[in-house]
Amino acid sequence: MKLIIVRNKEELGARAGGMIAEAINAKPDIALGLATGSTPIPVYRELIRLYEKGELDFSRVRTVNLDEYIGLPANHPQSYRCFMDKNLFDHINIDKSNTYVPDGMAQNPVAECARYDAVIDRLGGVGLQLLGIGPNGHIGFNEPADAFSERTLAVRLAEATITANARFFDKPADVPERAISMGVGDIMNAKKIVLVAGPEKREIVDMAMNGAVTPNIPASVLQNHRDVTVFIIRE
């Protein structure tokens, strides 16, 4: 794993965004794996900037998001579909029918997981996966567990995650407790992985990169991937 320490959000956006832009230019119909959270926002801002400058074309790009809350409709302001529209898709020339996010309102979450796996397979897997990391080392919504997950799954969120997400909702009862997430196996299948983390994640990033590979720290599995770049913002 390669570690790049950046000074601030702007540098994170420029460098991680630059890597993604390079991947799009090399393969204009790339399948990008995308993430939500506050850390990727400057990365998306950079992609929008490059598009506005005429340096990036999303017309053939396909995207597949890591996860979605169960129980939130696409038009809910805290849904990840809404996040992606607001922070990226509404500002670039992507064909929205080429953007995939799990359906958090699916009647049958298990069937939705299978449908999402079929989407990932149809895209030929992920070319470049952008990842954040949870305070407990989760990637996507793959929480600490006894084993690494393989494919898309419905999960119960860890208490630490529910607490961390509470800031986005009016009252505790509104915070979703379940989600659909791409599996660790799906993430590991990506050809290239770019993980972005803020200064508050320094310790967990260090454990994930340098500690034992264990499903108790899901991000530690990335040590087994050939092409991972980790960007961390210096305090």
Ligand code: GLP
């Ligand atoms: C949520 C997402 C994760 C993301 C994490 C970190 O839990 N499901 O994919 O990595 O948030 O968010 P932030 O970047 O805001 O710290």
